[in-house]
Amino acid sequence: MTDEFTTEIYYDDDADVSTLEDDTVAVLGYGSQGHAHALNLAESGVDVVVGLREDSSSRSAAEADGLAVTTPAEAVAQSTYVSVLVPDTVQPAVYENAIEPNLEAGDTLQFAHGLNIHYNQITPPEGVDVTMVAPKSPGHLVRRNYENDEGTPGLLAVYQDETGDADERALAYAKAIGCTRAGVIETTFQEEVESDLFGEQAVLCGGVTALVKHGYETLVDAGYSPEIAYFECLNELKLIVDLMYEGGNMEMWNSVSDTAEYGGLTRGERIVDDSVRENMEEVLEEVQNGEFTREWVLENQAGRPSYTQLRQAEKEHEIEEVGERLRDLFAWAEEADADGTEPEVPADD
Numbered sequence: 001m002t003d004e005f006t007t008e009i010y011y012d013d014d015a016d017v018s019t020l021e022d023d024t025v026a027v028l029g030y031g032s033q034g035h036a037h038a039l040n041l042a043e044s045g046v047d048v049v050v051g052l053r054e055d056s057s058s059r060s061a062a063e064a065d066g067l068a069v070t071t072p073a074e075a076v077a078q079s080t081y082v083s084v085l086v087p088d089t090v091q092p093a094v095y096e097n098a099i100e101p102n103l104e105a106g107d108t109l110q111f112a113h114g115l116n117i118h119y120n121q122i123t124p125p126e127g128v129d130v131t132m133v134a135p136k137s138p139g140h141l142v143r144r145n146y147e148n149d150e151g152t153p154g155l156l157a158v159y160q161d162e163t164g165d166a167d168e169r170a171l172a173y174a175k176a177i178g179c180t181r182a183g184v185i186e187t188t189f190q191e192e193v194e195s196d197l198f199g200e201q202a203v204l205c206g207g208v209t210a211l212v213k214h215g216y217e218t219l220v221d222a223g224y225s226p227e228i229a230y231f232e233c234l235n236e237l238k239l240i241v242d243l244m245y246e247g248g249n250m251e252m253w254n255s256v257s258d259t260a261e262y263g264g265l266t267r268g269e270r271i272v273d274d275s276v277r278e279n280m281e282e283v284l285e286e287v288q289n290g291e292f293t294r295e296w297v298l299e300n301q302a303g304r305p306s307y308t309q310l311r312q313a314e315k316e317h318e319i320e321e322v323g324e325r326l327r328d329l330f331a332w333a334e335e336a337d338a339d340g341t342e343p344e345v346p347a348d349d
């Protein structure tokens with residue numbers, strides 16, 4: 001643990017996986033996070049059982065990976081530690097039908113995102129610890145980092161500590177999935193949920209794809225080739241972000257030309273200007289006051305009409321077709337697929 005930061009950060013030396021030696025961990029769901037947690041836990045020596053529906057499309061993958069698989073209800077009944085890794089929107093129903101009836105006093109109920117607890121979609125009973133270990137990464141990279149002896153940063157929070165050991169147990173779990181290798185920050189459910197929803201909407205997923213599409217469309221509409229626009233606005237973004245990831249914005253500025261640096265410093269704020277900042281503040285407020293979550297819950301109850309339509313439009317955007325064609329021609333594409341060096345991210349439609 002270091003005391004130089006405003007928050008506590010835990011590393012491998014602060015955690016002990018053997019804390020979980022008498023536990024069986026039920027991992028509910030075998031999707032993006034579920035497969036990574038289950039495999040990393042198992043390889044760290046933790047006893048794991050995966051909980052999936054009888055007709056689950058993920059069953060064969062979990063079984064082929066050598067894991068014990070049963071129904072969510074049975075997995076919870078067999079375990080002392082329940083890791084809820086089904087999609088946020090189905091968690092309340094899975095909780096009501098499979099988890100709550102099978103929880104026992106002293107068990108741990110754990111999430112990788114605090115949405116359902118923070119917005120009162122799930123009300124856990126007294127007597128169980130309620131914690132969160134939230135990797136700050138897509139699940140496929142949680143797995144890949146673990147396999148490469150690297151780590152994934154994560155957040156840890158305790159909502160309810162009935163055993164007095166909730167923190168230590170969550171830290172052991174975080175170590176077992178590889179998070180303490182990179183650093184685990186102690187937080188609250190509220191801070192995790194609000195910062196995570198804001199980050200994915202405004203910057204990481206929503207903001208960046210909108211920026212890329214606007215840049216691509218501006219070039220193509222002005223008569224530039226779609227292939228050049230793709231390389232300029234999407235492909236090279238990864239290379240630029242890699243530098244930011246390694247050494248912050250300054251490493252990127254130091255690596256690009258002075259021309260790019262001067263152009264970026266003088267023009268960047270004209271693109272992402274004060275109006276964007278005001279929009280970000282509005283988006284944050286919708287997260288904080290629960291408006292976004294209410295909208296998302298209602299969207300699901302209505303059968304996801306807007307989500308389906310928006311997803312289809314995204315899929316049909318020209319940049320997708322241009323990118324697919326170009327990526328197929330990358331010299332390393334076939335090799336990477338064949339030796340599994342790229343994370344497999346299954347399409348979910």
Ligand SMILES: NC(=O)C1=CN([C@@H]2O[C@H](COP(=O)(O)OP(=O)(O)OC[C@H]3O[C@@H](n4cnc5c(N)ncnc54)[C@H](OP(=O)(O)O)[C@@H]3O)[C@@H](O)[C@H]2O)C=CC1
Pocket residue numbers: 028029030031032033034051052053055056057058059072084085086087088090094111112113134135136137138139140
């Ligand atoms: N995706 C990510 O990288 C991140 C996710 N999180 C959080 O992790 C949690 C899991 O998210 P994520 O990994 O994206 O989830 P996924 O969408 O990848 O989960 C899919 C898995 O859940 C199973 N599942 C779906 N519906 C049900 C159901 N009704 N009953 C039982 N199993 C079901 C699926 O099996 P089936 O074949 O039966 O449908 C599949 O195994 C969420 O709380 C999310 O916010 C946190 C950080 C990052």
Ligand SMILES: CC[C@](O)(C(C)=O)C(=O)O
Pocket residue numbers: 135136137138139196199200204205
């Ligand atoms: C950025 C999206 C994310 O919050 C994540 C991978 O961390 C998610 O909900 O998937």
Ligand SMILES: [Mg+2]
Pocket residue numbers: 113196197200
């Ligand atoms: Mg998220």
Ligand SMILES: [Mg+2]
Pocket residue numbers: 135136137196200
């Ligand atoms: Mg996130």
